[in-house]
Amino acid sequence: MAIMKIRHIDIADTENLRALMQQVEAESNFMLYESGERDISIERQKTMIESIQDQENAAIFLADLDGDLVxxxxxxxxxxxxxxxxVYLVIGILADFRSKKIGTKLFQALEVWAQEKDIHRLELTVVTGNEAGLGLYKKAGFEVEGTKRDSLLIDGEYVDEYYMAKLL
Structure with a gap:
Protein backbone atom coordinates (compact mmCIF):
# COMPACT_ATOMS: atom_id res chain seq x y z
CA MET A 1 0.00 0.00 0.00
CA ALA A 2 1.25 3.47 -0.90
CA ILE A 3 2.26 5.71 1.98
CA MET A 4 1.43 9.43 1.90
CA LYS A 5 3.87 11.62 3.78
CA ILE A 6 3.59 15.37 4.29
CA ARG A 7 7.06 16.84 4.67
CA HIS A 8 9.13 20.00 4.32
CA ILE A 9 10.90 20.52 1.03
CA ASP A 10 14.53 19.60 0.57
CA ILE A 11 16.81 21.21 -2.00
CA ALA A 12 16.98 17.79 -3.71
CA ASP A 13 13.26 18.24 -4.56
CA THR A 14 13.98 21.20 -6.87
CA GLU A 15 13.38 19.46 -10.20
CA ASN A 16 10.43 17.41 -8.93
CA LEU A 17 8.70 20.49 -7.48
CA ARG A 18 9.21 22.33 -10.76
CA ALA A 19 7.63 19.45 -12.69
CA LEU A 20 4.78 19.17 -10.15
CA MET A 21 3.97 22.88 -10.38
CA GLN A 22 3.96 22.75 -14.18
CA GLN A 23 1.65 19.72 -14.16
CA VAL A 24 -0.75 21.31 -11.65
CA GLU A 25 -0.89 24.47 -13.79
CA ALA A 26 -1.62 22.34 -16.87
CA GLU A 27 -4.42 20.45 -15.09
CA SER A 28 -6.19 23.34 -13.36
CA ASN A 29 -7.92 26.40 -14.74
CA PHE A 30 -7.83 28.07 -11.32
CA MET A 31 -4.09 28.65 -10.83
CA LEU A 32 -2.57 32.12 -11.32
CA TYR A 33 -0.34 30.98 -14.16
CA GLU A 34 -1.67 29.29 -17.27
CA SER A 35 -0.21 26.06 -18.56
CA GLY A 36 3.27 26.69 -19.95
CA GLU A 37 3.16 30.39 -19.11
CA ARG A 38 6.13 30.37 -16.79
CA ASP A 39 9.24 28.51 -17.62
CA ILE A 40 11.15 28.38 -14.38
CA SER A 41 14.75 27.33 -14.76
CA ILE A 42 16.09 24.76 -12.31
CA GLU A 43 18.46 27.43 -10.99
CA ARG A 44 15.64 29.94 -10.33
CA GLN A 45 13.55 27.23 -8.67
CA LYS A 46 16.50 26.27 -6.46
CA THR A 47 17.06 29.93 -5.51
CA MET A 48 13.35 30.30 -4.61
CA ILE A 49 13.48 27.19 -2.41
CA GLU A 50 16.66 28.37 -0.67
CA SER A 51 15.12 31.80 -0.09
CA ILE A 52 12.05 30.24 1.53
CA GLN A 53 14.20 27.91 3.63
CA ASP A 54 16.19 30.94 4.86
CA GLN A 55 13.06 32.84 5.88
CA GLU A 56 11.81 32.13 9.42
CA ASN A 57 8.15 32.65 8.44
CA ALA A 58 8.08 30.78 5.13
CA ALA A 59 7.90 27.10 4.22
CA ILE A 60 7.09 24.64 1.45
CA PHE A 61 5.21 21.47 2.37
CA LEU A 62 5.10 18.53 -0.01
CA ALA A 63 2.67 15.64 -0.31
CA ASP A 64 4.99 12.72 -1.06
CA LEU A 65 3.44 9.43 -2.17
CA ASP A 66 6.17 6.80 -2.03
CA GLY A 67 8.71 9.24 -3.47
CA ASP A 68 6.39 10.86 -6.01
CA LEU A 69 5.28 14.44 -5.33
CA VAL A 70 1.51 14.83 -5.74
CA VAL A 87 1.64 34.16 5.59
CA TYR A 88 0.21 34.03 2.08
CA LEU A 89 -0.55 30.53 0.81
CA VAL A 90 -0.48 28.79 -2.56
CA ILE A 91 -1.60 25.17 -2.82
CA GLY A 92 -1.57 22.77 -5.74
CA ILE A 93 -2.57 19.11 -5.97
CA LEU A 94 -2.44 16.86 -9.02
CA ALA A 95 -5.89 16.21 -10.51
CA ASP A 96 -5.77 12.45 -9.84
CA PHE A 97 -5.12 13.09 -6.15
CA ARG A 98 -7.74 15.74 -5.40
CA SER A 99 -10.58 14.88 -2.99
CA LYS A 100 -8.35 12.36 -1.20
CA LYS A 101 -7.67 14.40 1.98
CA ILE A 102 -4.23 15.54 0.75
CA GLY A 103 -5.20 19.22 0.98
CA THR A 104 -6.49 18.66 4.51
CA LYS A 105 -3.22 16.98 5.51
CA LEU A 106 -1.16 19.80 3.97
CA PHE A 107 -3.17 22.38 5.94
CA GLN A 108 -2.78 20.37 9.16
CA ALA A 109 1.00 20.31 8.73
CA LEU A 110 0.95 24.03 7.93
CA GLU A 111 -0.92 24.84 11.14
CA VAL A 112 1.48 22.87 13.35
CA TRP A 113 4.38 24.74 11.75
CA ALA A 114 2.58 28.11 11.92
CA GLN A 115 1.92 27.76 15.64
CA GLU A 116 5.58 26.85 16.26
CA LYS A 117 6.60 30.00 14.33
CA ASP A 118 4.07 32.31 16.05
CA ILE A 119 2.21 32.88 12.79
CA HIS A 120 -1.18 34.44 13.55
CA ARG A 121 -2.76 34.89 10.10
CA LEU A 122 -3.04 32.55 7.12
CA GLU A 123 -4.36 34.07 3.90
CA LEU A 124 -5.03 33.11 0.30
CA THR A 125 -7.12 33.97 -2.72
CA VAL A 126 -9.40 31.62 -4.62
CA VAL A 127 -11.45 31.98 -7.80
CA THR A 128 -15.09 32.28 -6.70
CA GLY A 129 -16.08 29.46 -9.07
CA ASN A 130 -13.52 27.02 -7.65
CA GLU A 131 -15.99 25.04 -5.56
CA ALA A 132 -13.53 22.27 -4.63
CA GLY A 133 -10.95 24.80 -3.44
CA LEU A 134 -13.55 26.81 -1.55
CA GLY A 135 -14.79 23.64 0.14
CA LEU A 136 -11.28 22.68 1.21
CA TYR A 137 -10.49 26.14 2.57
CA LYS A 138 -13.77 26.44 4.48
CA LYS A 139 -13.26 22.95 5.91
CA ALA A 140 -9.79 24.08 7.05
CA GLY A 141 -11.38 27.03 8.86
CA PHE A 142 -10.80 29.85 6.36
CA GLU A 143 -13.41 32.58 6.01
CA VAL A 144 -14.15 34.90 3.10
CA GLU A 145 -13.01 38.42 3.96
CA GLY A 146 -13.83 40.09 0.67
CA THR A 147 -14.14 39.82 -3.09
CA LYS A 148 -11.53 40.93 -5.60
CA ARG A 149 -13.74 41.86 -8.54
CA ASP A 150 -12.53 41.02 -12.07
CA SER A 151 -9.30 39.88 -10.43
CA LEU A 152 -8.20 37.44 -13.14
CA LEU A 153 -8.76 37.08 -16.88
CA ILE A 154 -9.37 33.37 -17.60
CA ASP A 155 -10.24 32.21 -21.11
CA GLY A 156 -11.25 35.74 -22.11
CA GLU A 157 -13.59 36.18 -19.11
CA TYR A 158 -12.99 38.32 -16.04
CA VAL A 159 -13.48 36.32 -12.86
CA ASP A 160 -13.68 37.32 -9.23
CA GLU A 161 -11.56 35.93 -6.43
CA TYR A 162 -12.36 35.66 -2.76
CA TYR A 163 -9.81 36.87 -0.28
CA MET A 164 -9.86 34.28 2.52
CA ALA A 165 -8.08 34.11 5.84
CA LYS A 166 -7.83 32.11 9.02
CA LEU A 167 -6.64 33.52 12.32
CA LEU A 168 -4.75 31.17 14.62
Missing part, protein backbone atom coordinates in the same frame (compact mmCIF):
# COMPACT_ATOMS: atom_id res chain seq x y z
CA UNK A 71 0.86 18.15 -3.99
CA UNK A 72 2.45 21.23 -2.45
CA UNK A 73 1.59 24.07 -0.13
CA UNK A 74 3.79 27.17 -0.18
CA UNK A 75 3.60 29.62 2.74
CA UNK A 76 5.32 32.97 2.22
CA UNK A 77 5.56 35.24 5.23
CA UNK A 78 5.50 38.99 5.35
CA UNK A 79 8.90 40.66 5.27
CA UNK A 80 8.00 43.88 7.10
CA UNK A 81 7.96 43.82 10.90
CA UNK A 82 4.23 44.58 10.81
CA UNK A 83 3.41 41.61 8.56
CA UNK A 84 5.76 38.90 9.86
CA UNK A 85 2.81 37.30 11.69
CA UNK A 86 1.03 36.69 8.38
Missing amino acids: GYLIAVGGKAKRTKHS
Whole structure:
Protein backbone atom coordinates (compact mmCIF):
# COMPACT_ATOMS: atom_id res chain seq x y z
CA MET A 1 0.00 0.00 0.00
CA ALA A 2 1.25 3.47 -0.90
CA ILE A 3 2.26 5.71 1.98
CA MET A 4 1.43 9.43 1.90
CA LYS A 5 3.87 11.62 3.78
CA ILE A 6 3.59 15.37 4.29
CA ARG A 7 7.06 16.84 4.67
CA HIS A 8 9.13 20.00 4.32
CA ILE A 9 10.90 20.52 1.03
CA ASP A 10 14.53 19.60 0.57
CA ILE A 11 16.81 21.21 -2.00
CA ALA A 12 16.98 17.79 -3.71
CA ASP A 13 13.26 18.24 -4.56
CA THR A 14 13.98 21.20 -6.87
CA GLU A 15 13.38 19.46 -10.20
CA ASN A 16 10.43 17.41 -8.93
CA LEU A 17 8.70 20.49 -7.48
CA ARG A 18 9.21 22.33 -10.76
CA ALA A 19 7.63 19.45 -12.69
CA LEU A 20 4.78 19.17 -10.15
CA MET A 21 3.97 22.88 -10.38
CA GLN A 22 3.96 22.75 -14.18
CA GLN A 23 1.65 19.72 -14.16
CA VAL A 24 -0.75 21.31 -11.65
CA GLU A 25 -0.89 24.47 -13.79
CA ALA A 26 -1.62 22.34 -16.87
CA GLU A 27 -4.42 20.45 -15.09
CA SER A 28 -6.19 23.34 -13.36
CA ASN A 29 -7.92 26.40 -14.74
CA PHE A 30 -7.83 28.07 -11.32
CA MET A 31 -4.09 28.65 -10.83
CA LEU A 32 -2.57 32.12 -11.32
CA TYR A 33 -0.34 30.98 -14.16
CA GLU A 34 -1.67 29.29 -17.27
CA SER A 35 -0.21 26.06 -18.56
CA GLY A 36 3.27 26.69 -19.95
CA GLU A 37 3.16 30.39 -19.11
CA ARG A 38 6.13 30.37 -16.79
CA ASP A 39 9.24 28.51 -17.62
CA ILE A 40 11.15 28.38 -14.38
CA SER A 41 14.75 27.33 -14.76
CA ILE A 42 16.09 24.76 -12.31
CA GLU A 43 18.46 27.43 -10.99
CA ARG A 44 15.64 29.94 -10.33
CA GLN A 45 13.55 27.23 -8.67
CA LYS A 46 16.50 26.27 -6.46
CA THR A 47 17.06 29.93 -5.51
CA MET A 48 13.35 30.30 -4.61
CA ILE A 49 13.48 27.19 -2.41
CA GLU A 50 16.66 28.37 -0.67
CA SER A 51 15.12 31.80 -0.09
CA ILE A 52 12.05 30.24 1.53
CA GLN A 53 14.20 27.91 3.63
CA ASP A 54 16.19 30.94 4.86
CA GLN A 55 13.06 32.84 5.88
CA GLU A 56 11.81 32.13 9.42
CA ASN A 57 8.15 32.65 8.44
CA ALA A 58 8.08 30.78 5.13
CA ALA A 59 7.90 27.10 4.22
CA ILE A 60 7.09 24.64 1.45
CA PHE A 61 5.21 21.47 2.37
CA LEU A 62 5.10 18.53 -0.01
CA ALA A 63 2.67 15.64 -0.31
CA ASP A 64 4.99 12.72 -1.06
CA LEU A 65 3.44 9.43 -2.17
CA ASP A 66 6.17 6.80 -2.03
CA GLY A 67 8.71 9.24 -3.47
CA ASP A 68 6.39 10.86 -6.01
CA LEU A 69 5.28 14.44 -5.33
CA VAL A 70 1.51 14.83 -5.74
CA GLY A 71 0.86 18.15 -3.99
CA TYR A 72 2.45 21.23 -2.45
CA LEU A 73 1.59 24.07 -0.13
CA ILE A 74 3.79 27.17 -0.18
CA ALA A 75 3.60 29.62 2.74
CA VAL A 76 5.32 32.97 2.22
CA GLY A 77 5.56 35.24 5.23
CA GLY A 78 5.50 38.99 5.35
CA LYS A 79 8.90 40.66 5.27
CA ALA A 80 8.00 43.88 7.10
CA LYS A 81 7.96 43.82 10.90
CA ARG A 82 4.23 44.58 10.81
CA THR A 83 3.41 41.61 8.56
CA LYS A 84 5.76 38.90 9.86
CA HIS A 85 2.81 37.30 11.69
CA SER A 86 1.03 36.69 8.38
CA VAL A 87 1.64 34.16 5.59
CA TYR A 88 0.21 34.03 2.08
CA LEU A 89 -0.55 30.53 0.81
CA VAL A 90 -0.48 28.79 -2.56
CA ILE A 91 -1.60 25.17 -2.82
CA GLY A 92 -1.57 22.77 -5.74
CA ILE A 93 -2.57 19.11 -5.97
CA LEU A 94 -2.44 16.86 -9.02
CA ALA A 95 -5.89 16.21 -10.51
CA ASP A 96 -5.77 12.45 -9.84
CA PHE A 97 -5.12 13.09 -6.15
CA ARG A 98 -7.74 15.74 -5.40
CA SER A 99 -10.58 14.88 -2.99
CA LYS A 100 -8.35 12.36 -1.20
CA LYS A 101 -7.67 14.40 1.98
CA ILE A 102 -4.23 15.54 0.75
CA GLY A 103 -5.20 19.22 0.98
CA THR A 104 -6.49 18.66 4.51
CA LYS A 105 -3.22 16.98 5.51
CA LEU A 106 -1.16 19.80 3.97
CA PHE A 107 -3.17 22.38 5.94
CA GLN A 108 -2.78 20.37 9.16
CA ALA A 109 1.00 20.31 8.73
CA LEU A 110 0.95 24.03 7.93
CA GLU A 111 -0.92 24.84 11.14
CA VAL A 112 1.48 22.87 13.35
CA TRP A 113 4.38 24.74 11.75
CA ALA A 114 2.58 28.11 11.92
CA GLN A 115 1.92 27.76 15.64
CA GLU A 116 5.58 26.85 16.26
CA LYS A 117 6.60 30.00 14.33
CA ASP A 118 4.07 32.31 16.05
CA ILE A 119 2.21 32.88 12.79
CA HIS A 120 -1.18 34.44 13.55
CA ARG A 121 -2.76 34.89 10.10
CA LEU A 122 -3.04 32.55 7.12
CA GLU A 123 -4.36 34.07 3.90
CA LEU A 124 -5.03 33.11 0.30
CA THR A 125 -7.12 33.97 -2.72
CA VAL A 126 -9.40 31.62 -4.62
CA VAL A 127 -11.45 31.98 -7.80
CA THR A 128 -15.09 32.28 -6.70
CA GLY A 129 -16.08 29.46 -9.07
CA ASN A 130 -13.52 27.02 -7.65
CA GLU A 131 -15.99 25.04 -5.56
CA ALA A 132 -13.53 22.27 -4.63
CA GLY A 133 -10.95 24.80 -3.44
CA LEU A 134 -13.55 26.81 -1.55
CA GLY A 135 -14.79 23.64 0.14
CA LEU A 136 -11.28 22.68 1.21
CA TYR A 137 -10.49 26.14 2.57
CA LYS A 138 -13.77 26.44 4.48
CA LYS A 139 -13.26 22.95 5.91
CA ALA A 140 -9.79 24.08 7.05
CA GLY A 141 -11.38 27.03 8.86
CA PHE A 142 -10.80 29.85 6.36
CA GLU A 143 -13.41 32.58 6.01
CA VAL A 144 -14.15 34.90 3.10
CA GLU A 145 -13.01 38.42 3.96
CA GLY A 146 -13.83 40.09 0.67
CA THR A 147 -14.14 39.82 -3.09
CA LYS A 148 -11.53 40.93 -5.60
CA ARG A 149 -13.74 41.86 -8.54
CA ASP A 150 -12.53 41.02 -12.07
CA SER A 151 -9.30 39.88 -10.43
CA LEU A 152 -8.20 37.44 -13.14
CA LEU A 153 -8.76 37.08 -16.88
CA ILE A 154 -9.37 33.37 -17.60
CA ASP A 155 -10.24 32.21 -21.11
CA GLY A 156 -11.25 35.74 -22.11
CA GLU A 157 -13.59 36.18 -19.11
CA TYR A 158 -12.99 38.32 -16.04
CA VAL A 159 -13.48 36.32 -12.86
CA ASP A 160 -13.68 37.32 -9.23
CA GLU A 161 -11.56 35.93 -6.43
CA TYR A 162 -12.36 35.66 -2.76
CA TYR A 163 -9.81 36.87 -0.28
CA MET A 164 -9.86 34.28 2.52
CA ALA A 165 -8.08 34.11 5.84
CA LYS A 166 -7.83 32.11 9.02
CA LEU A 167 -6.64 33.52 12.32
CA LEU A 168 -4.75 31.17 14.62
